[in-house]
Amino acid sequence: MKLIASFVISMLLIFLLAEGHAADFSLQENESENISSFQWPGFYSKKSELCTLPNNGEDCSEQFRDHLKIESVRQGYLVELHSxxxxxxxxxxxxxxxxVGQALIYKTHFGPVLIQRNGSFLEISSKGIDPTALGLGVCGAHAEIDGLRFPLSSKVDGRR
Structure with missing residues (x-):
């Protein structure tokens, strides 16, 4: 009797483990589908988390908002950033x-600037390009685009 009970329990555990793996695989498939069907256009906004005051270095994140605006244009997307x-x-x-693939890309002779979906965020990557010194000219001396993140939950279709 113990042998039959052990066998039944073993089979039940195998079944439950298989179901768990199937559920994980199906979540990965759904996440992949969501990424590939992601709609870029929108207006993303968040408080300026990296903001400090010039005279004393105090936090000013509540006074300023970063925004990322993405619009469809004939050949791709027009992307505006302010941080x-x-x-x-x-x-x-x-x-x-x-x-390109699952990213927006701007090619420069210094290297690419990318915007990719990373989980529940849009993340900007400049792959080590200095946005000031190399002539890209998009940032002040104490600012950087690499690693900026905008939560997908902040997306609105029109500008507020």
Whole structure:
């Protein structure tokens, strides 16, 4: 009797483990589908988390908002960024970006600027390009675009 009970319990555990793996796989498939069907256009806004006052370095994140605006254009997407950071230095650009794979890309002779979906955020990556010194000219001396993140939950279809 113990042998039959052990066998039944073993089979039940195998079944439950298999169901768990199937559920994990199906979540991965759904997440992949969500990423590939992601709609870029929108207006994303958040408080300027990197903002500090120039005279004393105090936090000014409640006084300024960073925004990322993405619009469809004929050949890709028009992307506008504005971010207030350390010493109230600003990163700001208006680029026409191409949709390549699952990212928006702006190619420069210094390297690419990318916007990718990373979990529940849109993340900007400049892969080590200095946005000031190399002539990209989009940031003040104490500001950086690499690693800026905008929560997907902040997306609105029209500008507020």
């Amino acid at each position: 207030t950071q350390a010493d109230q230095h600003v990163c700001s650009f208006l680029f026409e970006m191409d949709n």
